Structure formats: structure tokens, C-alpha cells
Amino acid sequence: MNPERCRTVHATLEAAYGPQGWWPAQTPFEVMVGAVLTQNTAWTNVERALERLTGRIELTAEAILALDEAALADALRPCGYFNIKARRLRTFCQGFLAGGGLAGLAALDTPGLRRHLLDIPGVGPETADDILLYAFERPVFVVDAYTRRVFARLGLLRGDEGYETVRAAFETALGADVPLFNAYHALIVRHGKEVCRTRPRCQTCCLSAGCPAAAVT
DNA sequence: TACCAGGAGAAAA
DNA sequence: TTTTCTCATGGT
Known part of the structure; x- marks a missing residue:
């Protein structure tokens, strides 16, 4: 180049x-949720899904995990692939908490944080880099x-x-x-x-x- | 009606 | 190892 x-x-x-x-979100965690939901999906549909989700629960990893997968999938219906995304979002929340939440992940260096994100099933290179750049402001x-x-x-x-x-x-x-x-x-x-x-x-x-x-x- | 969207993972070749 | 298939709603 x-x-x-x-x-x-x-x-x-x-x-x-x-x-x-960018990114159109209020918090770093909302960036992460949006990054998972926007996979192969138009952002307008992600917004609908986020509205439905935040209309039912607080947008935290704990609240998402407290929701059963079927209920989560129903909330995510407008953004397509809702069954897969419900599973991926729950898995992401588990990885998020396992990494120590926002503070724990922020303490990692960029290569370490990227590896942690990529180790979460459902998080590929683009989703990981969306999160690194727009949630953690890392030069990726x-x-x-x-x-x-x-x-x-x-x-x-x-x-x-x-x-x-x-x-x-x-x-x-x-x-x-x-x-x-x-x-x-x-x-x-x-x-x-x-x-x-x-x-x-x-x-x-x-x-x-x-x-x-x-x-x- | 057909195609595409701010991908990822599993299955098949 | 590389290619193909699956997931799915909403807009154009």
C-alpha cells in the first residue's frame, strides 16, 4: 500500500x-454488542434489535446472561440470524466477564486483548478489531x-x-x-x-x- | 422477484 | 488447505 x-x-x-x-453507541459495552449484532447485517436492523433489547433489560453482560437464549433471540429478531447471534452474544458476555469486564480487558496490551477477543467463539477478526478500535481506542x-x-x-x-x-x-x-x-x-x-x-x-x-x-x- | 447488508463457523471438496 | 454452505430479517 x-x-x-x-x-x-x-x-x-x-x-x-x-x-x-463513529461508533454510534453510548458506551464501550454497547459498541461491543453492536459489533456482534452487525455481522453481515445493515446497521438500521441492529438499531431495531438494540431498541428491543434495551426496552427489556439493562444493557450489561450480567443482564444479557440472565436472559434465557430464546428470549434473547426474540429480542434480536430484527437484526437477522437471531438464533446464532443470541448464542454469540451470550458467549461474548461470558468472555467479557471472564476477562475481568471493561477494566480487566482495558488493562491488557493490544495484542493480548486481540487474542482474548479472538478466542471468544463468534468473534472473528473484523468484530475483534471493531471492538479494539471503537470500544478500546486501540490503533487497529x-x-x-x-x-x-x-x-x-x-x-x-x-x-x-x-x-x-x-x-x-x-x-x-x-x-x-x-x-x-x-x-x-x-x-x-x-x-x-x-x-x-x-x-x-x-x-x-x-x-x-x-x-x-x-x-x- | 432478487439481491444485499459494517461475518463467522461448520461442512464439504 | 481452500471453497461452499448456513444462518434470517428488512430495505431497495
Whole structure:
């Protein structure tokens, strides 16, 4: 990843869309719950599920674990995959408490915290990195499907690289910069929603004249 | 009607 | 080891 072009893409997206103010949550724990619920799911549906859940219980690991799995799944119904997500959310809460809760996890260094999160069934690389960056403010770049799609179209990625390869490429190009990582990932998602989603199978939208990112090519 | 969404894990090849 | 399948509601 060419560092200069990597920064140019960010500047171009920021100029096009402005600050995104991520993550849309009130507390670090809400970030974590949202990160699990948003797996392969539109955020608007996650919001519905969070509203249903917080309408029934306090949003704490203890309260979630006190709810039986069927009741939890019912609350999560609007965000899809509700049976799987109920199980994953309960498992996550167990891992959260086993790690000493917010304070215990915050005391871990970033590699240790990442390992702990990845050891929790249902937490993959992207979910772990969402949590690291947006809940714990650690300098970890979040890679998602939009990142691959946009940067492949820009010719900055092949598109078939492994998760860790892409993450390392961004972190090397940009240096450890939490506010930048926070803003950049949010802008990529915004761009994906605004442009790529309108033409999901289009391979060239980021190269077209109407695309905000076209200026970097 | 068909496709996709801020993935992850199990099963099959 | 790599690819394919499953999970599921809601918006476009």
C-alpha cells in the first residue's frame, strides 16, 4: 500500500462526506454488542434489535446472561440470524466477564486483548478489531468487505488478500493513529453505502467521474 | 422477484 | 488447505 495514496483516499472521502462520528453507541459495552449484532447485517436492523433489547433489560453482560437464549433471540429478531447471534452474544458476555469486564480487558496490551477477543467463539477478526478500535481506542485498522471492494477498484489492493495482510498494509501505510483509523473505516463504509451499494456488481465505480473517490486515481 | 447488508463457523471438496 | 454452505430479517 502506497502511504501517500492511502492518505489521499482518506482526504478525498473526508472532503466528500465529512466527519462520520463513529461508533454510534453510548458506551464501550454497547459498541461491543453492536459489533456482534452487525455481522453481515445493515446497521438500521441492529438499531431495531438494540431498541428491543434495551426496552427489556439493562444493557450489561450480567443482564444479557440472565436472559434465557430464546428470549434473547426474540429480542434480536430484527437484526437477522437471531438464533446464532443470541448464542454469540451470550458467549461474548461470558468472555467479557471472564476477562475481568471493561477494566480487566482495558488493562491488557493490544495484542493480548486481540487474542482474548479472538478466542471468544463468534468473534472473528473484523468484530475483534471493531471492538479494539471503537470500544478500546486501540490503533487497529478495521478491514471489511467495503475496504476490499473500494481499494481493489482503486487498484490499491488485488482484493483477494487475507484479512491480516490488508490490516497490516493499512497500519504500515498510516502508522498507529486511532482518530485516523476511526474516521477512515467509517468513511469507507459510508462510501460503500453511498456509491458501491447502488451498483454492487460494478467493478469500476470508484474510477468513474461521478465517484467521490475518482479524484485519487 | 432478487439481491444485499459494517461475518463467522461448520461442512464439504 | 481452500471453497461452499448456513444462518434470517428488512430495505431497495
